[in-house]
Each structure stands twice: as structure tokens, then as C-alpha cells.
Amino acid sequence: MSELSIFTKAMLQERKDILLSILCGFFAGIGGVVLFSTSGYLISKTVFVPPLYTLIILTSLVKILGLARAASRYGERLFSHRATFSLLSRLRTSFFAKLVPLTPRILNRQRSGDLLARIVGDIESLQFYFLRVAYPPIIVVSVFLATVLFTSFFSIWISLLLIVGMLITAFVVPAIVRMGQRKAYGQVRQQRADFSAETAEMLQGFIDLKLYGRLKQREEQLLAASDKLTAAQHDDSLRLLRGQSLHSFVTFFVSWGVLVLGAYLIVQGSLAGVFLAMLIMASMTVFDESAAMATLPAYKQDSEFAANRLSETFEADGTVEASGEPSGTLEDDTAVSVELDNVSFQYADDWRPVLNGVSLSLKAGSKTAIVGPSGSGKTSVLELLLKLHVPTGGQVRLNGTAVSELHTEDLWRRTNVVLQQGHFFLGTIRDNLLLEDEGLGDRELLEVLEQVDLADKKPDDPVLEKGENLSDGEKQRLAIARALLKSGRLWLLDEPTSSLDYVTERRILKLLLERAADDTLIMVSHRLTGLEQMDQIVVMDRGCVVEAGTYDELIERKGYFYEMKQLEQQLVGDNGWGEA
Amino acid sequence: MKRRQPRRSNSKTGLLPELMAAQKKRTAQIRLISLALGSATIGQAVLLAEAVQRVFVEKAALVPMVAVFAALLAIMIVRTLLAYANGRIGLRIAADAKRDLRSRLLRALAANPLTLSRQGQAGSKISVMLDAVDEADGYFSQYTPKMIEASIVPLLILAAVFILHFPSGLILLFTAPFIPLFMALIGIKTRQKSEEKFEQLAQFSGTFLDSLQGLITLKLFGRTKQREREIERSSLSYRDATMSILRIAFSNTFALEAIVMLGIGIVALELALQLVVFKSMQFHTAFLVLLLVPEFYNLLKVMGTAFHGGRTSMGAIRNIEVLLAETSEARENKNPNEGLEEAAPAGGDATGKEAAVNISQIQERPGSGEEQQAAVCGRRDTWNLLSGPNLSDREPPAIELRELSFSYGEGAFELHAGSLSISPGQQIAIVGKSGSGKTTLLHLIAGLLPPSSGEVWVNGSPLTPACEEEWFRRVSYITQHPYIFSGTFAENIAIGTDRSVSREEIARAAEAAGLARLASELEHGYDTVVGEGGRGLSGGEKQRLALARAFLKRPSVLLFDEPTTGLDLHTERILLRSISELSRNATMITIAHRLHTIRHADIILFMERGKLIGTGTHKDLLNRLPQYADMVNSGPKGGVS
Secondary structure, eight states: HHHHHHHHHHHHTHHOOOOOOHHHHHHHHHHHHHHOOOOOOHHHHHHTOHHHHHHHHHHHHHHHHHHHHHHHHHHHHHHHHHHHHHHHHHHHHHHHHHHHTTTTTTSSSTTTTHEEEEHHHHHHHHHHHHIIIHHHHHHHHHHHHHHHHHHHTTTTTHHHHHHHHHHHHIHHHHHHHTTTTTHHHHHHHHHHHHHHHHHHHHHHHHHHHHHHHHHHHHHHHHHHHHHHHHHHHHHHHHHHHHHHHHHHHHHHHHHHOOOOHHHHHHHHHOOOOOHHHHHHHHHHHTGGGGHHHHHHHHHHHHHHHHHHHHHHHHHHHHGGGGGGOOOOOOTTSSSEEEEEEEEEETTOOOOOEEEEEEEEEETTTOOOEEESSTSSSHHHHHHHHSSOOOOOEEEETTTTTGGGGGOOOHHHHHHEEEEOOOOOEEEEEEHHHTOOSOOOHHHHHHHHHHTTTOOOOTTEEEOOGGGGGSSSHHHHHHHHHHHTTTTOSEEEEEEEEEEEESHHHHHHHHHHHHTTTTTEEEEEEOOOOOOOOOOOEEEETTEEEEEEEEEEHHHHHHHHHHHHHHHHHBBBBBSSSSSO | OHHHHHHHHHHOOOOHHHHTTTHHHHHHOOOOHHHHHHHHHHHHHHHHHHHHIIIIIIIIGGGHHHHHHHHHHHHHHHHHHHHHHHHHHHHHHHHHHHHHHHHHHHHHHOOHHHHHHHSOHHHHHHHHIOOOOOHHHHHHIHHHHHHHHHHHHHHHHHHHHHHOOOOHHHHHHHTTHHEEEEEEHHHHHHHHHHHHTHHHHHHHHHHHHHHHTTTHHHHTTTTHHHHHHHHHHHHHHHHHHHHHHHHHHHHHHHHHHHHHHHHHHHHHHHHHHIIIIIIISHHHHHHHHHHHHHHHHHHHHHHHHHHHHHHHHHHHHHHHHHHHHHHHHHHHHGGGGSSSSSSSSSOHHHHEEEHHHHHHHHHHHTTOOOHHHHHTTTTHHHHHHHSSSTTTGGGOOOEEEEEEEEETTTOOEEEEEEEEEEEEEEEEEEEOOTTTTTTHHHHHHTSSSSSSSEEEETEEEEEEGGHHHHTTEEEEEEEEOOOOOOOOOHHHTTTTOSSSHHHHHHHHHHHHTHHHHHHHTTTGGGGOOTTSSBBBBOOOHHHHHHHHHHHHOSSSSSEEEOSOOOOOOHHHHHHHHHHHHHHHSSEEEOOOBBBHHHHHHHHEEETTTTTEEEOOOHHHHHHHHHHHHHHHSSSSSSSOO
């Protein structure tokens, strides 16, 4: 399980804080035991009317111990939490680094959004592994051992009794809690997921449910699911409560045992009576420490579940990586020719292919548009060219070399890409232009921003997460600016202007075609306007190329493209565009 | 009106008291058990002290001690059981409250998600349902029982200590208030600090997910190394921000524990002095006090922790309350008798009032006696009267808008449609720019949204929630993104009708909608599971599935949100053909994006910024409304050439 090994490694790197927190935790724990046993001893001692100074020494000891204990607790909390948050930082960076080579393969799945959110959540639950799973037993065991050692000076039997008590609270009680929980745990998770999915379905399918008179029925189903979930959660908490009650009873029982055993030993004459109160107080306090053990199984299960899921995620997709990166590169300073030879592609979890025997040949320096209905496989062609996916059949060649032979990062460096859903990060405009050449000054940036009609943006303007503060059109223009700042000779544009108005679109297309005059350009387009300037238009439907040719040829042919064009001309209103 | 009042005022006084009021019996039980628990706690200490006194001071033999030992063990068992019972009741309360909250939320969401969908996405609604309800758990399962316990048991102990030894009681009395005080201080200070650091904290939470989501972009631009450093930096600054908050909390806890320790230390010293110097006390009493003091402080600390947890839960409950208020507000905005389903079943009073309003409205209008009669004798009858259940189910109805308007709430989007009459079987096209209110208007006419004022009349009687079922039975609505339920392909088609249909009928409907080929491609044919968790369908296939549903239903009212772009030609052709077939026997209202549809419409409703600014035929509007002419002429034809 390499995920826990990542965790262990991270723990080792934080060993200073971890050791400090263990040390403080130990002192706090043992301090409490000593404090209460001392007060028990103090009271007992008074029976013999000792000189006043003994009492004063003892009571000052009690107070010093009290303060020392509170101080160690403070230290313990501080160090353990700092360790936890440092661990999170380490976990994030190492998982990010681990995810980098696996991208995009790991995102091949359709619901990659869920996957990523899950990874984030799992890493977060892993961060508490130290604080709530690894740490408590260390403290409990060390404090217990110290107490046992201390009591063994007075009576070996009482120390043995404490050991038995510790074993029961640390192992037997958690085991009882765990029994049945393992099964129930998965159940609650499942029911919660089901409930969430069904609620989502009700909200999304509301109109259809309502019109088809199924809303009531669905609502009742959901209420039933909610009841089931509540019942399962109740059972779960009840099990935990039983564990806690059992734990506190064992604590009581051990103190009772210490009392009875102590009484027996005193009557026998093998224990001085003055220590009885002290031993009872010690036994009562020492179990305070093990309270954290009662909730440990739940956290343990959580983190293990997270670790398992992480390792599944990473291992399932990480196996292919070993082969090493090919060394092929594209020549500098020449436009790239593109060839697809009977290419098929299918997502691993989909039931039918996205691309089905696509063959294309695009000359170096040519300008091509790919058009077709949504879901026809246009975007997948670009993704295969970028090695974001591996074709399930056929070959993709750039300049005659199979892309599988090309060094991926070199390929990307030489390509100017605008993705349909390019990502924007929290930061500034400058950060989001993802500059290759960090030396570019504000003047150049402003120039490019002006070219894409973003003259009102300054390089230092803030950008929120996912570019939330930018409109769709602004995001598209920023993505184009990003591509314009690169120096590749292959342009891959996926609906780069779908959210722009006609005038801006026309300007930007002109700009792109000018900049790419000597380069190869492939543009996926939702709209059928402005395609007259293209050398070739490829029309796709259901993963196949239906027809290809120049604009005039296709119009002449009166085929699929012609009909699509007719349809488009029927569209009225400003939202007849680009909305998928 | 009077009957409605309490329901509304409930939501004003707060959800929490309302939920707790339902649990009065159980909280009383907890109180009772806590009393017993306090007595058991004291009893345990008394017996323990007694045993030590006898063994150690009086040097008693073992045999007479058996009774004391047995009693002690028994009281320990009782104490455990009492604590368990309290916890259990707490869990019961929590389970009830959670069930209640979830069903309230469900009802609210089911009552009208269309109004809410404007205000936020479905995703956040679901998360409120699940996370907030689960977070609320703590209030009922922990906070409530612990607070009751902590308000009873320490008082009993304090009383016992006062009786046993007055000065120790005084020490407890004076130190005790510091604990809740410090706890409150910790809460306030950490909250202040976390508000101060809010930006840092908020930034952090998104950065990581943001980076993962943008990984492809980062890789394409060769920026992963920088990003890794960025993640490290933001995580560490998050750590520092959090630690600076926690440090305050921890140092306050330190002070708190120091007070507790000091208190115990003072009590111990004082007891020792009494014992040795003044000899005014017995060992038994002193030891007993010493046993009781930590129990006292512990309970107070537990109260502090529970308080902390309770605050988080209360925050969650407030979030739920906000969501519930939003929904009910959206509903209260409306003419009360026009509201869609009420969260609670409407009482007889409300129904009576509806009828009264209807009568008065009708009387204002010098309408026909038939109308009046129809309204009085109830909607269901109206339907039966005017369009017999079987025979004229297929007969397209006449639809009438009467001063119809709608608002998504104060200051939000408003729609004014005015009055309009649609004859049976007419083809209506709603036209307008995006955001002009086309969809809202369609939803209002469909009865999917309750109007803020005005009414929709169908075949001469108003469309009300009561006749909703009957109405929807005749309506089909083909949206741009039809929803596919998780279930088999056949079930998804059969949802179009409430009668039981044979496989042949389903297959016929599928064929009419051009789905026969898809059905043969699916591995289990019509029994293949589709939708979430099943086989994914393309946009075009979903459209055709919606058509198949309609073919099965044969609606007399057809609502259609015409697709913009992105459909394959096959689907386009089938859509064109099917719609014209389905509309032959139906009143059809289309949100139109195609010139073809617009030209063939009997009436065009032209919307601009939430107002219906023109009705008429294509030619008519082209001459009359320059805005309309502009829009129709500014199609793709005017684009790059």
C-alpha cells in the first residue's frame, strides 16, 4: 500500500514536531496520574498527622504538577496540530506530483470531476491519521506503562490488574465496537451516496417527474431512503455509544478491582494502607488517557478507506507508466503534417466508441475545420493528437512519426492549444497566461491582451478560482491569448470562439489565421460560419468522417454539411450559438 | 387566514425551538435520568471513600466489607447504564430531528425547485441536505443531553460538597464560573481570528482542487513544477493561519486547565490543613471531597466541549433554515391559492378560501354561469364536465392567460405576460433573446411555476394545484436536455404514461422516435439500464427518447423547447417529423429558435426583458415590431462571409 508509505515518509519528515508532541503528551498524561495519586497520598498521609512541612511540600508538588500538566497539554496540542497540517501540505504536494505523470490517463473516465473531488477529500481524511489513529495508542501505552511501573513498586498484583484493564480498553472494547461496524460502515456510506444520487435525480429530472406524475412517488422513495439512512446512522452511533459506556464501565471496574485487591493486600499485610487512596486515584486517572481509543476504530477505518481508495485510483491507472518516455521530437521551424490512419477510440468505461475508423490527412501548413453535431468525436481527434488519450486502434502521425513515439512534453511545447474548457487558476492574469517565457514584460502582455479585445485587463488583475470572475467570452479570449504567447507550429483550437459575438469572433479568427499563416491549424467548430477560408472542412457524425472538402465543394455536394448549414440559417436569436 | 398564521410564524420563531418542542418528553426523561446520574456519581464516591476509610483507617477485616464492595460495584453498573440511557435518548432525538429536517428539505425542494434553480445550483442543495443535516446531528445527540446533564449533576455535586465541607464548596463555587467563561472566550476569540484569516483559509480550500482540475492545462503549458511549489506554499500558509487561530484556543484551554488544577490543588491543601492543623475533619469526608472535585470540573469541561460542538451544529441548522425560508418565501410570493403544493397538506380552511376567492373573481367578471358553477363544484369535476375523461382526453384545450406575471423574488427577474387567449390546437411560438424570459413564460403556462399574480385558465377554468394531476396527464414537454432516469430503456419510455403499457407499445413509440436502431445496439435491448450508472446516451438520443415518451402519451398539450445547435441531422429530421405529427392533435407552445417554426406558428409571442411586447403572426410582427425584425434578420446569415 504505497499510499500509507507516502504517509509514513511524510511523518518521518515531520518527526521533530511528532516527537515533541509525543513527549508533551506523555508528560501531560503522566502528570495527571501523578497529580491525583499525590493528592490521594497527601490526604492519606494526614491521618498520621505528619509535620506541616511534609504537607506543604506535597501540596506545592500538587500545584506545580497541575501547572506542568496544563503546560504539557498546551505543547502537545500545538505540536500535534502543527504536525498534522504540515503532513497535509506534504501529502498534497506528493500526491500532486504523483498525479502529474498519470494525467490525463487518470482522467479518461467520464466523471473525472468526482474523482478529483474524491482525491482531495481522501487526502484530507488521511491527514488525521496521525492525530487520531497513530498518536493516541502511543500516548496511552507509554502513560500506562509508566503508571504500571510506578504501581509495581507498591504491588505487583495491582500493576497486573492495570495491565489487564489497559488491554481490555485498548483492544477488547474497540474490537467489540468494530464488530459489526465494518459491515455497517460501508452501509452508511452506500446509503448516503444513494440518497444523494436520488436527490440529485429528483432535482434534475424535476420537470419530467412532475409532468409524468411521478413526483409524489419519487418523493416518497426519497423519504424512505432518508429514513433508512437515519436508522443506519443511528445504529452506528449507538454502537459507538455502547463502546464508550463499556469503556467507562471497565474504568470503574478496574478502580473497584484496585480497591478490593488493595483491601485484601492490606489485610494480608503486604501493602501499606496509606497507599490505597493513591493507587485508586492513579487507576482512575490513567484511564482518562485511553478515552481517545474508543473513537479510534472509526477514524482508523476512515483513513484506511481513504488510503485504499487512493491506492486503487493510483494503481489502476499507474501501471502503464513504467515504459518510459519516448524521445522522438518534432523538427523546429517547420509546419507539422497530421495524419490519422483508421483511428478508433473508446473510453474505458463507455459502451461504444467515440471514434470509429477515422482517417485524415492534413498537409503541413494547412488550415482545417472539424465540424459536426455534439458528441460526434470532434474534440477526441484533438485530444488524440495531443496524446491526452491513447487510440484503441489505428495510428496518429505527426510529420510521419507516430505520436506514441513522440516525447509528450516536447510535443506540447510545440503546440498552441485552446481547449474547450481551458482551466483558469486563482492568481493574476499574468499567472494565467502560463508564460513559457517568464521574461516577457508587461508591454508584450498588454499588447496580446489588446489583440484579443481584453484591453481592459491588466496583467496584475486578479483571477478567481476557475476564472469565476471572468465571463465565458473573457475566458475564451484569455485562452486564445495564452495560445498566442506560445511559439508552436501546430495550432489545435477547440471551439475557441463559441462564446464571442460575431464581430469579435471574426476579428479573432482573422488574427489566429494571420498568426498561423505558415503553421498547421486545426479548429473544431460548432458554427459553420467563417469556414470559407479553410483549406479543408471535415464533417463528422457518430465518430466517423461523413465528408470532407473545401467549403465550396461541400456546398456543391449538397450533403451533410449543406444540410447543417441550411439548418443553421434557420436559427433565430442570439442564443442560437455554441450552447452545447 | 387564521389557520395559516401559525405555520408561517413557526418559521419565524426558528426551526430549532420547533424541533425541540417535539422532544419535550424525551428532554424530561434526560432531566430525570441526570438527577439519578448525579446521585449515582455522589453515591459512588461516598461508597469508595467509605471503603477506603474502613480498610485504611479503621483497619476493618475483609468479610464485613463485602457488602460495601458489592454496593459499590452495583452503583458503578447503575451509573454506566444511566449514562448510556442518556446517550441513547440523545441519539433518538437526533434521529427524529434529522428525519424531520430531511423530510422538510425534501418537501421544500420537491415543491418547487424551479424557483430555486435560479438562486443556486442543484449541487449545493444536495450538499445542504446531506452535510448540514448530518452536522446538525451533534446538537441533538451531544449538545442537548450534555447540557442538561451539566446543568444538573454539577449542582448536585456542589450541594454535596457544601454539605460535607463548606469551604471546599466555596472554592468550587468561585472557580466554576471561570470555566464556561473561558470556554465562551475561546469560542469568540477563535471566531474573530478565523474571520480575520478568512481569506487565507478560503483561498487554501480551493487551490488544491483547482490545481487538480486544471492539471491538463498545466501540463500542456509545462507549468506543473511551479504549481507544486504553489500548492506547498499555500498549504504552509494555511497551516500558519490555522495555527495562529489554534494557538489562541490552546492558550485559553491552558488557562482553563490551570484554573481547574489550581482549584483541585487549593481544595487538597485546604483539606490537608483541616485534617492536620485544625483536626476538624475526618479522613472519610476529605477523601470524598477529593473524589468529587474532579468529577465536578470534568462535567463543566464536557459542557464546554458540547457547547463548542453545539455551535457548529447550530450554524448548520441555520443554513437549513435559510434554505427552507427561501423556498417558502418563493411560494409565499404567490397568490396563496395559486401556489403549487404546500409543504404541509392544506387544511380544509385553505381549500374553502380558494373556492371563495374563485367565486369573487368570477363575480367580478361578468362571466357565464357555467364558469361559476364549474369553479364551485371543484376542479376535478370541471375537467370531467368539460372534457370527459376518455373521449375528449385527446381534444386539445383552449388556454387563456389572465394578467399573468411572475417574479423570482424581490429585485430579481420579473415577468409580465399580460392576457392572452390560445384556441384549441393552435401553434404558438415564443421568441426572444436569451434571458428574455421565454422559459419562464413556458413554465408558467405549463403550471410548473406558480404565478405571482394572475392566472392561467384552461378550457374555461383556472389551473390550480388541485387539478394539476389531471392537467399534467395531457401535457408533454420536450426540453432541450431531457432527463434520463436510471432504469431500463423501456422504463424510461414508459414513464410517459401512467397506464400500463405493453412492450409492443413501447417498441412502437421508440420506433416512431427513431430509437429502434439504438435499442438493437444496446446489449439487452429495451432492458438495458440507462442513465446514471448505466449506459450513457448522446444528446440526440435523449431528445428522441423524450419524443418516444410523448408518442406513448399522445398529449393534447405539447410544450417544446426547440434545440439550438448540436443535434445530428438524423435527430433533427426525426424531431421535425415527430413534432409535426404530435402537434396535429394538440395545442402546441414552442420556445422557437428556428425560422421554419416561427413562420408556421399561428401566434408568435415576442419577449423582451421579461415582457411580452408583441403577439401576432410572423408577417404581422415583422411589420409592426422593429426589434422583432432585427432579431429574425440577425441570424447566422449575417455572420462572416
